[in-house]
Amino acid sequence: MAHTLAQKILQAHTDEAIMAAGQIVRCRVSLALANDITAPLAIKSFRAMGAKKVFDRDKVALVMDHFTPQKDIDSAQQVKLTREFAREMGVTHYYEGGDCGVEHALLPELGLVGPGDVVVGADSHTCTYGGLGAFATGLGSTDVAGAMALGETWFKVPPTIRATFTGTLPRWVGAKDLILRLIGEIGVDGALYRALEFDGAAIEALSVEGRMTIANMAIEAGGKVGLFAADEKTLAYTAARGRKDAPLSADPGATYERELTFDVSGMEPVVACPHLPENVKPVGEVQGVTLDQVVIGSCTNGRISDMREAAEVLKGRKVAKGVRCIVLPATPGVWKEALKEGLIETFMESGCIVGPATCGPCLGGHMGILADGERAIATTNRNFRGRMGSLESEVYLASPAVAAASAVAGVIAHPGSL
Amino acid sequence: MSYTGTAHKVGEHIDTDAIIPARFLVTTDTRKLGENCMAGLEEGWVKRVKPGDVMVAGRNFGCGSSREHAPIAILGAGMPVVIAHSFARIFYRNSFNMGLLLLEVGDEVDKIADGDTVEVDAAKGLITNRTTGATITCPPLPASMRELLDKGGLVPYVREKLA
Numbered sequence: 001m002a003h004t005l006a007q008k009i010l011q012a013h014t015d016e017a018i019m020a021a022g023q024i025v026r027c028r029v030s031l032a033l034a035n036d037i038t039a040p041l042a043i044k045s046f047r048a049m050g051a052k053k054v055f056d057r058d059k060v061a062l063v064m065d066h067f068t069p070q071k072d073i074d075s076a077q078q079v080k081l082t083r084e085f086a087r088e089m090g091v092t093h094y095y096e097g098g099d100c101g102v103e104h105a106l107l108p109e110l111g112l113v114g115p116g117d118v119v120v121g122a123d124s125h126t127c128t129y130g131g132l133g134a135f136a137t138g139l140g141s142t143d144v145a146g147a148m149a150l151g152e153t154w155f156k157v158p159p160t161i162r163a164t165f166t167g168t169l170p171r172w173v174g175a176k177d178l179i180l181r182l183i184g185e186i187g188v189d190g191a192l193y194r195a196l197e198f199d200g201a202a203i204e205a206l207s208v209e210g211r212m213t214i215a216n217m218a219i220e221a222g223g224k225v226g227l228f229a230a231d232e233k234t235l236a237y238t239a240a241r242g243r244k245d246a247p248l249s250a251d252p253g254a255t256y257e258r259e260l261t262f263d264v265s266g267m268e269p270v271v272a273c274p275h276l277p278e279n280v281k282p283v284g285e286v287q288g289v290t291l292d293q294v295v296i297g298s299c300t301n302g303r304i305s306d307m308r309e310a311a312e313v314l315k316g317r318k319v320a321k322g323v324r325c326i327v328l329p330a331t332p333g334v335w336k337e338a339l340k341e342g343l344i345e346t347f348m349e350s351g352c353i354v355g356p357a358t359c360g361p362c363l364g365g366h367m368g369i370l371a372d373g374e375r376a377i378a379t380t381n382r383n384f385r386g387r388m389g390s391l392e393s394e395v396y397l398a399s400p401a402v403a404a405a406s407a408v409a410g411v412i413a414h415p416g417s418l
Numbered sequence: 419m420s421y422t423g424t425a426h427k428v429g430e431h432i433d434t435d436a437i438i439p440a441r442f443l444v445t446t447d448t449r450k451l452g453e454n455c456m457a458g459l460e461e462g463w464v465k466r467v468k469p470g471d472v473m474v475a476g477r478n479f480g481c482g483s484s485r486e487h488a489p490i491a492i493l494g495a496g497m498p499v500v501i502a503h504s505f506a507r508i509f510y511r512n513s514f515n516m517g518l519l520l521l522e523v524g525d526e527v528d529k530i531a532d533g534d535t536v537e538v539d540a541a542k543g544l545i546t547n548r549t550t551g552a553t554i555t556c557p558p559l560p561a562s563m564r565e566l567l568d569k570g571g572l573v574p575y576v577r578e579k580l581a
C-alpha cells in the first residue's frame with residue numbers, strides 16, 4: 001500500500017502492517033519528552049507503574065523551560081523533583097539553567113530529533129519536529145510515562161490532509177504567514193485527529209527553521225502531526241548536528257483525505273486577532289491597533305532566522321515610547337549566534353528588553369504578563385483569552401517582521417510601511 | 419472480549435463536562451465518579467444503567483477538557499464500552515489508557531436505538547443489535563489493545579509488563 005508520510009514513519013516503527021487510517025498500532029518511540037510542568041505528573045504515573053528505570057537513558061529528554069529561571073517556590077519545587085528523578089535514572093538529556101532553552105527549539109538544535117523519528121512529548125507543541133520529518137505529537141503525562149517506561153506507545157493511524165503551497169513568497173511574507181493562513185482557512189479544528197502534510201514550491205523554498213514554524217502550529221488546527229518531507233536542506237541541517245539521516249518522502253499514489261492548495265504569490269503578511277488563532281486577517285486590515293507589549297520568541301519564532309528577521313526591521317529604529325518589546329532568543333545557541341552577529345546589540349540599541357531562553361510570557365508564565373485592558377502582538381502560537389496574563393487582555397499573533405515593525409510603530413504595522 | 423447489554427443513547431458533541439461535571443472532580447474514586455456519570459447531561463441519568471450496559475453516542479463524543487476522569491466515570495457507572503459515530507482525540511487516548519473500550523462506527527451508529535440490546539465482539543470487530551438483528555462491522559481491535567483493556571488500562575499494563 002502507498003503510504004503518506006505519517007503512515008510511512010509509523011510503519012518503520014511497528015511490526016504490524018499498516019493498511020488504513022483508523023487502524024491502531026503499537027510503535028517504538030525514538031524519544032520521550034516532558035517539561036517542568038508535565039514531568040512531575042509523568043514521574044508520578046511512572047512511579048505508579050512500578051517502573052524502576054527509563055527504557056533508554058539516552059532517549060528521554062527533560063527540559064525545564066516554562067517557568068525557568070525558577071520564578072517562584074512552586075516552580076522551583078517542580079524542577080527540583082524532576083532534577084532528582086533525572087539523576088536517579090541517569091537521564092542524559094536533562095536541561096536546566098545555562099544549557100536549557102525552549103524545548104522545541106532546543107531538541108532540533110541538539111540533533112536529538114530528525115527525519116523518520118517517532119517522538120512523543122507531554123507538550124502539545126511537540127509537533128514542531130514534523131518540520132524535520134519526524135512523526136512527533138503531544139500526549140498526556142500518563143501516556144508519556146508509559147513511553148518512558150516501555151519505549152513504545154500506541155497510535156491510531158491518522159488520515160492525512162495535504163496542504164500544497166505554490167508560488168513565490170513576496171517580501172515580508174514567511175512561514176508564520178503561511179500557517180496562519182491555513183488555520184484561518186480550515187479553522188482551529190480543521191485538522192482534528194489528522195496528519196497535515198505540507199508540500200509545494202513555496203515549502204521547498206523555505207528554510208528548515210521556517211518549516212518548523214509551520215509544523216509547530218499544526219496543533220492550532222487540531223492536527224496530530226504536521227509533516228514535511230526530508231530533503232537536502234533537512235539532511236544538511238541534521239548532519240550539521242551530528243546525525244546521519246536519509247531522505248524521506250510520501251509514497252507516490254498515497255491516499256489523502258483532503259487536498260488544499262494555496263498560492264502564496266501576492267500574499268500580504270497576516271495576523272491572528274484575539275482570541276483564536278483562526279481569526280486571521282491581512283495586516284492591512286488591523287494596522288493602527290494600539291499596543292502595550294511586543295513579544296519576539298517562543299518555540300514558534302524564537303530561532304536565529306527569526307532573530308535576524310526582527311533585527312532587520314529594528315536596525316536603526318527605536319521601539320515606540322510606551323511599548324515594551326521583549327525579545328527572548330529560544331536557546332542559548334540562538335542567543336550566542338545573535339550576539340556574534342550583532343543582533344543583540346541591534347535589539348538593545350532599539351530599546352528592546354532582551355531576556356533569557358525561556359517560554360516566559362508565551363503561556364502567561366512570567367517576564368512580560370499583561371494587565372487588564374493591555375494588548376500585545378507576539379510571535380507565539382496561541383492567543384486564547386488570558387493566555388499572556390489578564391483575562392481582559394488581548395494577544396495578536398504575527399511573524400517576527402510584523403511584530404518588530406509594530407514595536408517601532410507602537411501600533412500594528414506592516415514592515416514595508418515604516 | 420465480548421459484551422452484551424442495553425444501549426443507552428446520547429447525542430452529538432457530548433463533552434467531558436456533560437460526562438462528569440467539574441464539581442465532582444474532587445475524587446478519583448471509580449465508583450464515586452460513576453455515581454455521577456452524565457450528571458452534566460441530566461441529573462440522575464446514571465440510574466438507568468445496569469452493569470455491563472453500553473453507551474451509544476453521536477459525533478465527537480468526549481470533546482472538551484482533557485480530564486481523565488471522564489472515561490473513569492463511564493467505567494464506574496458499569497459501562498465497559500462506548501460505541502459512537504466518532505470520538506474526540508484526547509478522550510480517545512485517555513479511554514483506552516483508563517481501560518474503557520471505544521468503537522468508532524460512523525453513520526452506522528444509527529442502527530442502534532436507545533434501549534436496544536447490543537452484543538459487542540471487539541476481537542472480531544462485530545456489533546450485533548439483538549433487538550433488530552442488524553449488524554455493524556468495525557476494524558477488529560488489535561491484540562495489543564485488548565491486552566491493554568484486559569489489564570485495566572495503561573498503569574496496570576505497564577506495571578505488569580515490567581514485573
Ligand code: SF4
Pocket residue numbers: 066102103104123125298299300358359362363380381
Ligand atoms: S514557547 Fe510557548 S508554546 Fe512553546 S513550549 Fe513554551 S509555552 Fe509552549
